[in-house]
Amino acid sequence: NAGVTQTPKFRILKIGQSMTLQCAQDMNHNYMYWYRQDPGMGLKLIYYSVGAGITDKGEVPNGYNVSRSTTEDFPLRLELAAPSQTSVYFCASSYSGQANSPLHFGNGTRLTVT
Amino acid sequence: AQSVTQLDSHVSVSEGTPVLLRCNYSSSYSPSLFWYVQHPNKGLQLLLKYTSAATLVKGINGFEAEFKKSETSFHLTKPSAHMSDAAEYFCVVSDAGNQFYFGTGTSLTVIP
Incomplete structure (x- = not known):
């Protein structure tokens, strides 16, 4: 049981390049989330999904896209990288069928756009 | 609407002394509350949940x-x-729709 797995751990992009941050969970959680964390700013929700085939915008979705074709996977796509997207990205999952179900986090992807 | 306020952005304590990190919440429902810890360059780990x-x-x-409803703390x-x-410690509240709301975090320094 690996929990939530994110790849890659680190990435440097040039402005205008694109990439996909991968996220997979093996806990059969129906909810999955992408957050970004900037220094001193806490976590901000980018996108979330309540199940396969269903995604919705969070607080800061501009510049990102997501898909959820399976319960396990929730990739985050950056199409035209900008310096403002330099951040640490966390994927998380939770289970809606249990009251007080917490978020389970991956170890993060540290992205630098130069 | 749900929200979380962490009252201190930085707390410093000496090793062996008590720690107090403060969190107030606002919730329209009976809240689900969590504390997470994040060590440098690591992910967030669940400390406890209400x-x-x-x-x-x-x-x-x-x-x-300690959950204090009268003080929403x-x-x-x-x-x-x-x-x-x-x-870094984060206080988090969630609602019935599995949406989670984070405080801005409290950085704890422990002085030897």
Whole structure:
């Protein structure tokens, strides 16, 4: 049981390049989330999904896209990288069928756009 | 609407002294409350969660939190700080729709 797995751990992009941050969970959680964390700013929700085939915008979705074709996977796509997207990205999952179900986090992807 | 306010952005304590990290919440529902810890360059780890079974919640590594509905607070405490407790701590509230709302974090420094 690996929990939530994110790849890659680190990435440097040039402005205008694109990439996909991968996220997979093996806990059969129906909810999955992408957050970004900037220094001193806490976590901000980018996108979330309540199940396969269903995604919705969070607080800061501009510049990102997501898909959820399976319960396990929730990739985050950056199409035209900008310096403002330099951040640490966390994927998380939770289970809606249990009251007080917490978020389970991956170890993060540290992205630098130069 | 749900929201969380962590009242201190930085807390410094000496090793062996008590820790108090303060959190106030706003919730339209009976809230689900959590504390997470993040060590440098690491992911977020669940410390404890409020389940409504008891107002005093025990977590990992000797941490506790007390739910006080009248004060809308969920402060995190530990009787004796250890050097390994130095980290960023986040108070989180969730709603019935599995949406989670984060505080801005409290950075805990432990002085040897």
